[in-house]
Amino acid sequence: NAGVTQTPKFRVLKTGQSMTLLCAQDMNHEYMYWYRQDPGMGLRLIHYSVGEGTTAKGEVPDGYNVSRLKKQNFLLGLESAAPSQTSVYFCASSSPSGRSYNEQFFGPGTRLTVL
């Protein structure tokens, strides 16, 4: 049982390049999330999904797109990377009921640097 996994762990991009971050979970969770974590800013929600085929914007969605084609996967895309997108990206998943709704399970993070 791997929990939440993220690919890649590290990446360096040049301004204007594109990339996709992959998140996978094996807990059969309905909800999945993408956050970015910056010093002094805490975790900020980028996009989230409440089920296969559905996505919604979070607090800081500009410059990112997402897709949830399969229940276990949630992809985060950067179409044209900017230095302001240098951050640590975390994926998380949760179940929609009870304690589980508040317990988000996080992946190990992807450290992205945009030059």
Next chain:
Amino acid sequence: QKEVEQDPGPLSVPEGAIVSLNCTYSNSAFQYFMWYRQYSRKGPELLMYTYSSGNKEDGRFTAQVDKSSKYISLFIRDSQPSDSATYLCAMRAGRRALTFGSGTRLQVQP
């Protein structure tokens, strides 16, 4: 002004000390209050979860919520070097997404 404010620290204490970590918030609609622990270069993990006001104890950890003051606390008794981590408070209103504090870095010196 952020909805959730948290002192970034670092907070350095000797092993065995009682640690107090705090968050203040401005949204009176928040009902669910959580503390996540994040070790260096790892993802956060849920430590404790409280609904509405009151106290909750789990081993060496106690979470307190004072909704009248919009203030939540996490107390760690008999702190250990393994408690060294960043502690993030999080809260939500109804079915809305979680709002996180920026985290307090704790260092417990052996």
